[in-house]
Amino acid sequence: GGRNNEYYSEDPLLSGKIAAAYVRGIQKNGKSACPKHYACNNQEVNRTGNDSRLSERALREVYLKGFEIVVKESDPWTVMTSYNRINGQHTSESYELLTCILRNEWGFKGMVVTDWGVKNDPVQEVKAGNDLKMHCGYPEDLKKGYDNGDITRADLELCVKRILEMFMKEISADGKLNLDLTNEQIDEILKRNVSNYLLQILGKDYSISNRTKHLFDRLNQLSYMIAKNLINEFKESDFYPSNFELKVGMGEE
Numbered sequence: 001g002g003r004n005n006e007y008y009s010e011d012p013l014l015s016g017k018i019a020a021a022y023v024r025g026i027q028k029n030g031k032s033a034c035p036k037h038y039a040c041n042n043q044e045v046n047r048t049g050n051d052s053r054l055s056e057r058a059l060r061e062v063y064l065k066g067f068e069i070v071v072k073e074s075d076p077w078t079v080m081t082s083y084n085r086i087n088g089q090h091t092s093e094s095y096e097l098l099t100c101i102l103r104n105e106w107g108f109k110g111m112v113v114t115d116w117g118v119k120n121d122p123v124q125e126v127k128a129g130n131d132l133k134m135h136c137g138y139p140e141d142l143k144k145g146y147d148n149g150d151i152t153r154a155d156l157e158l159c160v161k162r163i164l165e166m167f168m169k170e171i172s173a174d175g176k177l178n179l180d181l182t183n184e185q186i187d188e189i190l191k192r193n194v195s196n197y198l199l200q201i202l203g204k205d206y207s208i209s210n211r212t213k214h215l216f217d218r219l220n221q222l223s224y225m226i227a228k229n230l231i232n233e234f235k236e237s238d239f240y241p242s243n244f245e246l247k248v249g250m251g252e253e
Contacts, residue, residue, distance in 0.1 A: 012062055016069025023074035032166060035070050037082035037115060038091060038102070039063050048118075051085040059086070068106055077110040077166045081130065083118060090120045098129035111162045123150050131159040 008018040023033040040052035040063045054063070070076060079102065081091040091097055092114045102108045113132040114125065122138045123145035145151045 012065035013069070016066040016073070019066065019070040020073040023070055023076045027074070027077065030169075032077040032169070033074075034078040034080050034113065035067060035076050036080035038067055038079050039082060039097065040086050040091075041082040041084055048083045050083070051088060053087055064101065067102075071102065071106045071108050075109070077169055078113055079108065079110065080113050080115055081118075083115050090118075092118055092120050092130045092133075093124040093128050095128040103129060109165075111166045126151050126155050126159060131162045 008015045019035055023035065026033040040054065040059070041047065042052055043050055052063075067079070071079070081098070084091065086094065086097070092112075098112055102112070111131045112129060114120070114130060114134050116134045118133065119138075122133050122141045125133060126142070126145075127150075142151070142156070146153070146156070
């Protein structure tokens with residue numbers, strides 16, 4: 001396989017069972033586990049250009065089975081897609097892989113993240129069910145897609161909602177979503193704390209020149225604003241444990 005030193009076994013049953021136990025052990029301590037690379041990451045050479053060609057049966061019985069086991073038995077909070085294509089389509093752009101199979105068939109409720117530096121189409125990734133694009137997200141492409149009507153604000157907010165749900169698990173006292181937030185409560189938090197900031201990073205003042213430094217400055221500011229407001233909201237709610245200390249800082253603040 002690709003980075004086979006990271007894998008537990010070539011046997012999907014054994015890999016799935018070991019990975020599920022590993023995920024349960026991590027997440028019971030309030031930390032997110034991220035099974036990867038979903039899927040068919042079978043060689044390291046030319047990993048960003050490789051196209052894994054295989055039958056539906058081989059895909060289901062060999063290459064997806066381990067992921068199916070870990071999703072169904074341990075409920076991981078995140079899953080990372082792979083660099084390669086599967087039968088001609090990038091995994092991070094595959095609606096069938098991320099939505100039809102992962103979410104609809106297996107019941108995955110978490111956040112999907114790309115591998116680092118993937119340069120696939122971010123608009124297609126959002127539509128496929130990919131929530132977080134690492135490392136920078138290519139916001140100018142999302143802004144263009146948004147302006148052209150290729151994606152909607154609702155599409156973007158669905159991604160943010162899943163990221164927020166993972167964040168709420170991370171900051172809860174025992175790492176479980178014992179906050180038991182209803183959809184209405186989550187939507188209200190989104191409205192007050194996230195939606196107002198969601199498109200700031202796509203603002204017209206985004207500078208194409210010196211874009212890397214500018215982008216990371218904006219990302220840092222955006223992340224800090226969201227975290228600070230969300231944590232303040234959380235502390236003022238009935239969900240916040242009295243013996244739980246939670247801080248957020250940026251620079252010297």
